[in-house]
Amino acid sequence: MxxxxxxxxxxxxxxxxxxxxxxxxxxxxxxxxxxxxxxxxxxxxxxxxxxxxxxxxxxxxxxxxxxxxxxxxxxxxxxxxxxxxxxxxxxxxxxxxxxxxxxxxxxxxxxxxxxxxxxxxxxxxxxxxxxxxxxxxxxxxxxxxxxxxxxxxxxxxxxxxxxxxxxxxTPGCNPGIKLPAVLTQLENLINENFTKQHQPAFYAEALHFPLKTLSNLCRKHFHKSLSLLIAEKIILKAKWELLHTDAQVKAVASSLGFKDEFYFSRFFKKHIGLSPSHFRQTEWNMRSGFLSIP
CATH class of the missing domain: 2.60.120.280 (Regulatory protein AraC)
Known part of the structure; x- marks a missing residue:
């Protein structure tokens, strides 16, 4: 990692x-x-x-x-x-x-x-x-x-x-470049379920598509594994919750489908390099300093 x-x-x-x-x-x-x-x-x-x-x-x-x-x-x-x-x-x-x-x-x-x-x-x-x-x-x-x-x-x-x-x-942004239909369906499925379903197998089964083939398509068109696509959606949402709400880390973890607060903290730190609480405090301290130029 x-x-x-x-x-x-x-x-x-x-x-x-x-x-x-x-x-x-x-x-x-x-x-x-x-x-x-x-x-x-x-x-x-x-x-x-x-x-x-x-x-x-x-x-x-x-x-x-x-x-x-x-x-x-x-x-x-x-x-x-x-x-x-x-x-x-x-x-x-x-x-x-x-x-x-x-x-x-x-x-x-x-x-x-x-x-x-x-x-x-x-x-x-x-x-x-x-x-x-x-x-x-x-x-x-x-x-x-x-x-x-x-x-x-x-x-x-x-x-x-x-x-x-x-x-x-970019496929999907440019009408002249088409993604395989299954990947468009995958995007929608991840957006709807990433807070509840974290395993690639769920998405392959829901799409009635072989997991290995779906993973290969993700790497070919998105240059990322299916696992990483799911993980990054979770991390983006987690960062937003930590920066824009006062919710406790346990509540953030639960809202993202993690039953164990400590597993969520390890997952977050693996991707960001800081624990959720340290990330929040560090960013709050920084964002009270030099402000955006309007």
């Missing part, structure tokens, strides 16, 4: 610690890894290899972008010298839920458990994205009046462009 292997780096976004960070990544022979409480956008510029995240492993190549949710661990296993750019931003600076209707990235880039494949970037868009990153870096270095507002605006445009690219390339 990747999350358990990587140390979690928790940063508090405030005036002293930038809520948005851009860095160059250079990987040759050793594994490079990332696990933070920031949203992550990784843009592969050069190189090839394998990208590992939780239960899934996929190939990466030049001109591909991968997006990761907060607390999501990932690692690069290079097969050739790899150059990349890493954009990190904290939800206090840019809350994807708040700007969902304007940017549309919440269900496409970061919280879409069904479509986690790479975003292929064409040369024209690559030039635009590169300029936006340079603009953000320049503004942050200047420290002039309204720097935060300008950086926020550049980030917003950056995410809109990525969202449009991924929407055009």
């Amino acid at each position: 990747l999350t358990g292997k990587l140390p979690l780096h928790v940063y508090k976004a405030n005036q002293e610690v930038a809520p948005l960070l851009i860095s160059e990544v250079a990987v040759r022979e050793k594994v490079w890894q990332n696990h933070t409480n920031y949203f992550s956008v990784l843009w592969i510029i050069e190189g090839q290899g394998l990208l590992e995240t939780d239960f899934s492993t996929t190939e990466y190549a030049p001109n591909q972008v991968f997006c990761f949710n907060i607390y999501q661990a990932f690692a690069l296993h290079p097969e050739s010298e790899t150059q990349a750019q890493l954009l990190l931003f904290h939800p206090n600076f840019f809350c994807i839920e708040t700007y969902q209707h304007e940017v549309g990235c919440n269900g496409v880039l970061f919280n879409q458990v069904y479509n986690a494949q790479a975003i292929n970037v064409d040369s024209e868009t690559a030039s635009e994205l590169s300029q936006l990153l340079k603009n953000m870096q320049s503004e942050m270095k200047s420290g002039e009046l309204a720097t935060g507002e300008l950086v926020f605006s550049y980030l917003k445009i950056f995410l809109v462009k990525l969202t449009r690219l991924k929407t055009a390339q």
Whole structure:
């Protein structure tokens, strides 16, 4: 389990610690890894290899972008010298839920458990994205009046462009690209039952489809195992409940179909790197600091 292997780096976004960070990544022979409480956008510029995240492993190549949710661990296993750019931003600076209707990235880039494949970037868009990153870096270095507002605006445009690219390339989002009918049925079934049914066998039986064949289809089209699809839906809901309600951890566990609070805590920590109570307290402490720019 990747999350358990990587140390979690928790940063508090405030005036002293930038809520948005851009860095160059250079990987040759050793594994490079990332696990933070920031949203992550990784843009592969050069190189090839394998990208590992939780239960899934996929190939990466030049001109591909991968997006990761907060607390999501990932690692690069290079097969050739790899150059990349890493954009990190904290939800206090840019809350994807708040700007969902304007940017549309919440269900496409970061919280879409069904479509986690790479975003292929064409040369024209690559030039635009590169300029936006340079603009953000320049503004942050200047420290002039309204720097935060300008950086926020550049980030917003950056995410809109990525969202449009991924929407055009994603089965189910683009009408021109069709998913197998059974996977559309699977999505609906998971959305309706993930708080009660956690086992892949339930979904295979409900769809009257061989479990092995269904799992292979998930890996082919979603680049994730069926188990991970279910687990990520549970984790997304659990994080929302922990951040937006005062419900006790035991009540959250019960609402998600866990009879044992301690099993839920182990399950959550395996995926996030923190226990539910520690996650809640850490995020509440951080989100009382640097606030989103309206």
